[in-house]
Amino acid sequence: YAAKQRNDGAVVYDAAMDKSSAKSLSLLTELRNAAERNEFRLHVQPKISLQTGKVVGMEALVRWVHPERGNVFPDEFIPFAEQTGFIRVLTRWVMERSAELCRELALKGHPLKVSVNLSTRDLLDQDLPAKFADLLARHKLTPGSFCLEITESAIMDDPVRAQQTLERLSAMGLDLSIDDFGTGYSSLAYLKRLPVNELKIDKSFVLNMENDEGDTKIVRSTIDLGHNMGLRVVAEGIESEAVWRLLAELGCDQGQGYFMSRPIPGDQMIPWLEKWQAPIAIAQTDDSAVA
Ligand code: C2E
Numbered sequence: 135y136a137a138k139q140r141n142d143g144a145v146v147y148d149a150a151m152d153k154s155s156a157k158s159l160s161l162l163t164e165l166r167n168a169a170e171r172n173e174f175r176l177h178v179q180p181k182i183s184l185q186t187g188k189v190v191g192m193e194a195l196v197r198w199v200h201p202e203r204g205n206v207f208p209d210e211f212i213p214f215a216e217q218t219g220f221i222r223v224l225t226r227w228v229m230e231r232s233a234e235l236c237r238e239l240a241l242k243g244h245p246l247k248v249s250v251n252l253s254t255r256d257l258l259d260q261d262l263p264a265k266f267a268d269l270l271a272r273h274k275l276t277p278g279s280f281c282l283e284i285t286e287s288a289i290m291d292d293p294v295r296a297q298q299t300l301e302r303l304s305a306m307g308l309d310l311s312i313d314d315f316g317t318g319y320s321s322l323a324y325l326k327r328l329p330v331n332e333l334k335i336d337k338s339f340v341l342n343m344e345n346d347e348g349d350t351k352i353v354r355s356t357i358d359l360g361h362n363m364g365l366r367v368v369a370e371g372i373e374s375e376a377v378w379r380l381l382a383e384l385g386c387d388q389g390q391g392y393f394m395s396r397p398i399p400g401d402q403m404i405p406w407l408e409k410w411q412a413p414i415a416i417a418q419t420d421d422s423a424v425a
C-alpha cells in the first residue's frame with residue numbers, strides 16, 4: 135500500500151505514490167538486509183591543512199557494497215534512508231566504526247579528528263548526545279575526536295530542535311561543521327546563533343574555481359565570512375594543485391579532494407598516512423590555531 139509518514143507522525147494514503155512505494159518498500163528491505171549482511175563499508179577521506187600540508191582529520195563516508203549492483207554510492211541511498219528513518223541505524227553504525235578507527239589510529243601514533251555526517255532525523259533524536267557520550271566512553275576517546283557535519287537544510291527542517299541538539303553536543307565538546315555551505319537556505323542570522331566551529335564550502339564552488347571568476351568570488355567571500363565569525367573554513371572538491379594554491383592564497387584553512395586522496399577504506403588509512411607527502415609546501419606558518 136502507499137502510505138506516507140507526515141511531519142506530525144500521521145500516516146496518510148497517497149495514491150500517486152503507489153508505484154514508487156512498492157519500489158521503496160523493497161529498497162528498505164534491501165537496506166535492512168545490507169545491515170545484517172555487513173554490506174556497509176566505512177571509507178574515509180583525509181582532511182588536510184592547506185597551509186602546511188599536514189593531515190588534520192578525516193571524513194567518514196559510508197559505502198554500500200551490494201552483491202549484485204556493486205558499489206552503491208551514498209547519494210543513491212542516503213536520501214531514502216532519511217525518508218524511511220533507516221538513517222538512524224546507519225548513523226549508529228558509522229559512529230561506531232568511526233570511533234573504532236579513530237581509537238586505532240590514535241594508538242598507532244596518528245591522532246586524527248573524525249568527521250561524521252548527520253542528517254535531519256539524527257538531529258531530531260533527543261538521545262543523540264547521550265549516544266555520543268556512551269560512544270566516547272566505550273572507545274576511550276575525547277569529545278574533540280569528533281566533528282559532526284550538518285547541512286543547512288537539515289538544520290532548517292526544525293531549527294528549534296536542531297539548535298537544542300547542537301547546543302548539547304557542542305557543550306559536550308564535540309566540534310560542529312556546516313556542510314555544503316552555500317547550497318542551502320539558512321539565514322545568516324540563524325547561523326550566528328548556532329554553536330558551530332567550521333564552515334565547509336560546497337564542492338560545486340570549488341571544483342572549477344581556477345577557471346570561474348564567479349566561483350572564486352563566492353569562495354573568497356565565504357572564507358572571509360567564516361573567519362569573521364571565528365570559524366575555520368574547509369573546502370571540499372579540490373581536484374588540482376592550482377585550486378589548492380588558490381585556496382591557500384585566499385586563506386582557506388583546510389581542504390579535501392581527489393587531488394590529495396579519494397575516500398579510501400578505513401583500513402588503508404595508516405598506509406596512506408605513511409606515504410603522504412604534501413606535494414606543495416605553501417607556507418611555513420603555524421596553523422595550530424585553526425587545526
Ligand atoms: P558530503 O558530506 O558533502 O561529502 C563530500 C562528497 O564529495 C563525498 O561524496 C566525497 O567523496 C566527494 N568528494 C570529495 N572530494 C572530491 C573531489 O575532489 N571531487 C569530487 N567530484 N567529489 C569529491 P560521497 O562519498 O559520494 O558522499 C556524498 C554525500 O552523501 C555526502 O556529501 C553526504 O552528504 C552523504 N553521506 C556520505 N556518507 C554519509 C553518512 O555516513 N551519513 C550521512 N548522513 N550522509 C552521508
Ligand code: MG
Nearest residue numbers: 193251283313
Ligand atoms: Mg560531509
Ligand code: MG
Nearest residue numbers: 313314334370
Ligand atoms: Mg559537503
Ligand code: MG
Nearest residue numbers: 313314336337
Ligand atoms: Mg556534499
